[in-house]
Amino acid sequence: MTNPSEGAFMSQTTKPGLILVGSKPTIRYVTACITLFNRGSEVVVLRARGKNINNCLEAIRLLRNGFLKNLRISDIKIGSDEYEMPDGRKKFVSYIEIFLTKG
Template identity: 35%
Template sequence: MAENSVFVGNKPVMNYVLAVLTQFNSGATEVSIKARGRAISRAVDVAEIVRKRFLPDVDVKDIKISTEQIDSEQGTANVSAIEIILAKK
């Protein structure tokens, strides 16, 4: 499943949409969109743009949310994470 993952960060939304479309066009039946922190809203946007505008035959199979502890110089911080799994019908 790791090879069919798209990690969402700070780039424009359409870059990630293109990455998801490329995965589906190369034969993948499922693609996982993963994001942490402030990029979560961008990951949701990616999933919705793919579903509504480009691939109407793709559905949300599962959504997983979690909290990860990140160690930094200031101590530990809790960071929210999301994984949206899109699958062809």
């Protein structure tokens, strides 16, 4: 199974309007946001974990400064996901979810 944070668009197991930010080039996530807004989504959620949080924030900066001047951040959620490593240890990975609207 591939890492879910690698996808630019939503998979069949995620909710509509959710973009999982991974290590792909930032412009992929910018394009995904623009596409979802153009398809009629009122809210687009960018979700990133761990070292990919910076890529998420950079995508939003590019969107606001270059493509969607009326972009608004309606909500931000942060937290930690707990994972069990193959050796049985538990690992916590930080995540951020940023809710975007046009307005």
